[in-house]
Amino acid sequence: NAGVTQTPKFQVLKTGQSMTLQCAQDMNHNSMYWYRQDPGMGLRLIYYSASEGTTDKGEVPNGYNVSRLNKREFSLRLESAAPSQTSVYFCASSDGRPNTEAFFGQGTRLTVV
Amino acid sequence: RKEVEQDPGPFNVPEGATVAFNCTYSNSASQSFFWYRQDCRKEPKLLMSVYSSGNEDGRFTAQLNRASQYISLLIRDSKLSDSATYLCVVNGRVEYGNKLVFGAGTILRVKS
Numbered sequence: 001n002a003g004v005t006q007t008p009k010f011q012v013l014k015t016g017q018s019m020t021l022q023c024a025q026d027m028n029h030n031s032m033y034w035y036r037q038d039p040g041m042g043l044r045l046i047y048y049s050a051s052e053g054t055t056d057k058g059e060v061p062n063g064y065n066v067s068r069l070n071k072r073e074f075s076l077r078l079e080s081a082a083p084s085q086t087s088v089y090f091c092a093s094s095d096g097r098p099n100t101e102a103f104f105g106q107g108t109r110l111t112v113v
Numbered sequence: 114r115k116e117v118e119q120d121p122g123p124f125n126v127p128e129g130a131t132v133a134f135n136c137t138y139s140n141s142a143s144q145s146f147f148w149y150r151q152d153c154r155k156e157p158k159l160l161m162s163v164y165s166s167g168n169e170d171g172r173f174t175a176q177l178n179r180a181s182q183y184i185s186l187l188i189r190d191s192k193l194s195d196s197a198t199y200l201c202v203v204n205g206r207v208e209y210g211n212k213l214v215f216g217a218g219t220i221l222r223v224k225s
Contacts, residue, residue: 033212033213035215040121040217041217042117042200042215042216042217042218043157043200043215044215045212045213045214048212058212088154090156090157092213094213098144098145098204099144099145099162100145101147101159101162102159102202102213104156104157104158105156106155106156107154107155107156
């Protein structure tokens with residue numbers, strides 16, 4: 001059972017470079033999310049998508065863009081990476097109903113130098 | 114004020130101890146409440162949902178107090194394997210999807 005798959009698992013970027021983090025889920029979930037986790041800060045929501053074709057900003061969207069390509073895939077793009085974007089990024093999905101569990105990918109550890 | 118606040122700990126307890134964590138949330142319209150567990154450098158995983166009437170799952174008991182806007186997690190007979198970070202999770206705005214807001218987490222260390 002794949003669940004939520006994120007790629008890559010690790011990445012080092014130079015300041016100013018761009019990259020796209022990929023996320024795919026095979027649970028037919030409507031809602032998908034991108035979080036970042038920094039020490040002492042918990043998980044902070046970057047963007048989310050309640051359904052295919054829709055996206056909305058979360059708590060910390062600046063410097064990021066997203067694309068809900070289809071129901072399965074939700075990508076996160078850093079157009080011009082900055083050291084402040086060094087973090088662990090988690091993608092998650094849920095069926096979008098209240099009281100239902102969100103499932104997480106294994107995370108992407110990104111370092112911007 | 115953060116939407117979800119937790120004591121970061123760490124809580125250092127001996128095996129067999131009972132330990133309790135609290136979490137407060139600011140959005141009175143929140144409908145869904147959860148405790149997630151996160152092991153070091155791994156993804157969060159659901160520990161249990163929290164229901165209005167309170168609920169229990171083995172050694173774990175979760176309570177919700179809507180009037181005071183807090184939820185709690187009680188762990189009885191702590192095991193070494195309970196060592197982890199416990200994340201309080203509340204849904205934020207409900208009008209557009211089930212957006213989950215996470216607390217910063219409470220670290221539990223169970224020692225022999």
